[in-house]
Amino acid sequence: MLRSLASHNPTSWSQQLTWAEYAHNTLPVVTTGMSPFQSSIGYQPPLFASQEPDAAVPSAQAFVQRCRRTWERARKALIQAGRRAKVAPDRRRTPAPKYICGQRVWLSSKDLPLKVPARKLAPRFLGPYRITKVLSPAAVRLRLPSVFARVHPVFQVSRVKPVISSPLNPGVSAPSPPSPPSYDGSPVFSVRRLLDARRRGRGYQYLVDWEGYGPKERCWVPSRDILDRSLIKDFHRRQASSVPRAPGVAPGGGGTVKAPV
Numbered sequence: 715m716l717r718s719l720a721s722h723n724p725t726s727w728s729q730q731l732t733w734a735e736y737a738h739n740t741l742p743v744v745t746t747g748m749s750p751f752q753s754s755i756g757y758q759p760p761l762f763a764s765q766e767p768d769a770a771v772p773s774a775q776a777f778v779q780r781c782r783r784t785w786e787r788a789r790k791a792l793i794q795a796g797r798r799a800k801v802a803p804d805r806r807r808t809p810a811p812k813y814i815c816g817q818r819v820w821l822s823s824k825d826l827p828l829k830v831p832a833r834k835l836a837p838r839f840l841g842p843y844r845i846t847k848v849l850s851p852a853a854v855r856l857r858l859p860s861v862f863a864r865v866h867p868v869f870q871v872s873r874v875k876p877v878i879s880s881p882l883n884p885g886v887s888a889p890s891p892p893s894p895p896s897y898d899g900s901p902v903f904s905v906r907r908l909l910d911a912r913r914r915g916r917g918y919q920y921l922v923d924w925e926g927y928g929p930k931e932r933c934w935v936p937s938r939d940i941l942d943r944s945l946i947k948d949f950h951r952r953q954a955s956s957v958p959r960a961p962g963v964a965p966g967g968g969g970t971v972k973a974p975v
Contacts (some may be wrong), residue, residue, distance in 0.1 A: 715734045715737070715738070716730060716731065716734055719733065719734060738750075739751040740752075740758065740759060745791060745795045746787070746791040746795075747791060748787070748791075756783075810851065810852070810871040810872070811871075811875075811876055812851070813845055813848055813854050813871070813874075813876070814845070814848065815845055815846065815847060815848060816844060816845065817844070817845050817876065817877075818841070818842040818843065818844050818845075818876075818877040819841065819842060819843060819844075819845060819854070819856070819874040819875060819876055819877060820839035820840070820841045820842055820874060820875050820876075820877060821839060821840050821841045821842075821843055821856060821858075821869065821873065821874055822838065822839055822873040822874065822875075823836060823837060823838060823839060823840050824838075824873070825873070826840070826862065826865060827864075827865070831934070839875070841877075842877045843856045843857055843858060843859075844856065844857045845857075846867075849868060851871070852870060852871055853868055853869065853870055853871065854868070854869060854871060854874060855867050855868050855869075856868075856869060856874070902941070903924050903925070904924070904925035904926070905922055905923065905924060905925060905940075905942075905945060906923045906924065906925045907923050907945075907948075907949075908920045908921065908922060908923070908945055908946070908948075908949040909921040909922070909923050909932065911949065911950075911953070912934070914936070917936060917937050917938065918936075918937045919934040919935060919936050919937070920934065920935055920937065920940065920945075920946070920949065921933070921934055922934075922935045
């Protein structure tokens with residue numbers, strides 16, 4: 715607005731600022747059909763002082779009544795605009811289930827800080843986790859593992875969904891594995907063995923079979939995240955004919971890996 719008023723003389727922008735403010739406050743908005751000035755004071759001011767009719771100053775009671783009528787009109791317009799804006803989203807919404815304390819639910823991983831190589835291939839839901847408290851019909855508190863110690867345990871019901879037992883998914887009712895210990899701020903998992911290796915950049919990635927987890931949890935882990943280097947030595951000793959020997963490995967048995975969940 716200032717650009718259009720002061721483009722011919724940019725140094726006069728401060729003189730045009732009053733007119734810009736006046737024009738903004740007297741412009742009717744689509745939601746209420748009234749200007750901000752009229753919604754606040756109760757009447758639309760004239761553009762020039764000469765357009766003001768020569769009339770006596772209205773009484774205080776008439777001023778209050780005029781303001782009340784204007785505010786009621788603005789309030790009705792705002793309520794109607796809110797209803798119109800609510801109709802379209804409500805067509806795609808479904809009522810949320812009624813949750814109770816102790817119920818197990820799946821938690822959406824959309825806003826969780828997961829440390830995974832590919833976010834698109836990460837699981838969409840984690841858990842199941844138990845509800846410790848139902849704060850409202852729209853929010854629940856969950857008992858999260860220590861891995862998510864920095865995540866606030868209260869979630870909107872759109873981020874959770876109930877656990878439904880089914881013969882097609884018998885693993886749902888099984889208890890979740892215990893929370894892993896942490897090392898240097900990252901969770902540490904026990905490894906049953908390394909299954910395969912592949913070249914990635916200047917290093918290797920290994921397909922890890924986790925201790926206490928099923929085959930579906932197997933994933934590729936960079937060699938830098940494998941804390942027990944004897945795992946790599948044992949793997950290359952078994953696969954010496956197919957995979958090149960990794961340099962700098964030390965002998966040993968057993969092992970742990972620092973990896974994301």
